[in-house]
Amino acid sequence: MATRTVADIMSRPVITAEPAETVAAAAARMEEHHVGSVVVVDSGRPIGILTERDLVRLAASADADVSAVKVTEWMTGDPYTVEPHVEVIDAWATLAEKGYRHIPVVVDATLVGIVTIRDLVRIAQIQPMEHPSQTTAPKGLEGLVVAETAVGDVRGLEGFYHYRQYNAVELAEKRSLEDVWHLLFQGELPTAEQRRDFLQEIRPLQTVPEAVKSMLPVIARSGTRPGPLDALRTALSAAAQALDMPPSLDVDAPRLRMDAMRVCAVVPTLIMALYRLRQGLDPVDPHPDLGYSANYLYMLSGEVPDPVHARAVEQYQISTIDHGFNASTFTARVVTSTGADLGSAVVAALGSLSGPLHGGAPSRALDMLDAIGSPDNAEGWIRHAVQSGGRIMGFGHRVYKTDDPRSVMLRGVAERLGGHNVEFAKQVERTVVDVLAELKPGRNLYANVEFYAGVVMDRCGLPRELFTPTFASSRTIGWCANILEQAADNRIMRPSARYVGPPPPQPVPAAE
């Protein structure tokens, strides 16, 4: 394509003003000719430029008499000019760099035309200018710091993660889920009295709103092959609506915290009600005296669970409450950054967690153990899966390049629980790690949280279709802690993308 110059695209004749004219007269001429500027000329030479921006400044100035003030008092003197032979790309660069919207065109210092930003964007093949502060993020945003948080963090190389200032694994070993929930919402572990108050606050919030109760049977039974979080996503959306959650932008911190408490408390009840309804059973109301995870198992069967099973599920759920800026947490914060209500942010996060690369893996990990069948088949099965381009579910992590501390803890929990699958799972884990080290050298792929999660949940009587919802249930607390933090110090998240399609603007063809 031939190079275009300023001469090809400049506008003429130029709308001008005399130095002695009033701004009012010049503004009237701008309006009459539908232009955004007038060039002030003296014997044909541009000595200044008066733009719409100057008129706005003038209007905002309390002591200026608009009808009497002269253009020379408000114009930008000695304007930057360009010559007609200059290439369009260079003129564009000058406009973008200096922030000008109009440049007079001169030959031998005499005004012959004007080029405006509008003229430039109208022509084809304008190259985009890099904004000086623009940086290109790595694919998948790997390693990019996008916020500050006091909720927690993951140190991938050390195989360590923490909630606030405490080691998360130690919290899972020593504390109840409600204590950790209190830590994330209130910033501190509770005293005995604070714990009592917190449990009392949670209890009434576990009940599903009446308007939603009647919808649950329909939601539970719709779809022949529902995704792991489809029903919960729909039911939670209905519950958030029934609970009248206003945009986070319009509410104070105590009200937003109350919305967060409600969502965190009602999610386990919704999960189990939906599961039982799908099985043709009536939902079981929450048990007033049981802790979070014991009550969770109670609402599945209607029976108070074995405390060993309840504690194993509780340790799993504590270990999955939060985990840095993972995809679903990031989603929740992006939605909150728009000022949307807390329910919308959690529903969006559920959608993000439902993907097999994030939260949809634990049932697939157990399916893999079933498919392998016996220790003798492990190596051949895994080798074939990796060589055919497949991913071994429950292995690999964006941040951990060593053992995932959650998987180490859950392997211990699984060992304590015992059962036929545990030894088999440990053998498969070793084989997968060896095969991946050989076939994917340097990638440092180890078991992640989801590999032993399936084994533990299975052993505690949770059916596979509840694996991802069980993860979602505890992660809701982490999402909400992040939502509260985002709302407290917010700026809308609005990154950019590099356009790589055909160069714009192409002429729009007439409709056939």
Ligand code: ACO
């Ligand atoms: N099986 C086989 N190969 C793998 C696996 C795996 N589980 N994980 C990573 N790799 C390989 C990739 O094929 C890739 O190889 P290449 O360099 O030859 O292309 C390399 O390792 C790097 O993989 P990426 O996809 O770039 O790693 P990324 O950090 O983007 O993905 C993820 C991390 C999604 C967890 C990935 O490891 C994976 O798909 N794992 C299986 C699914 C899973 O277990 N998800 C649960 C994660 S935990 C959680 O979200 C709670």
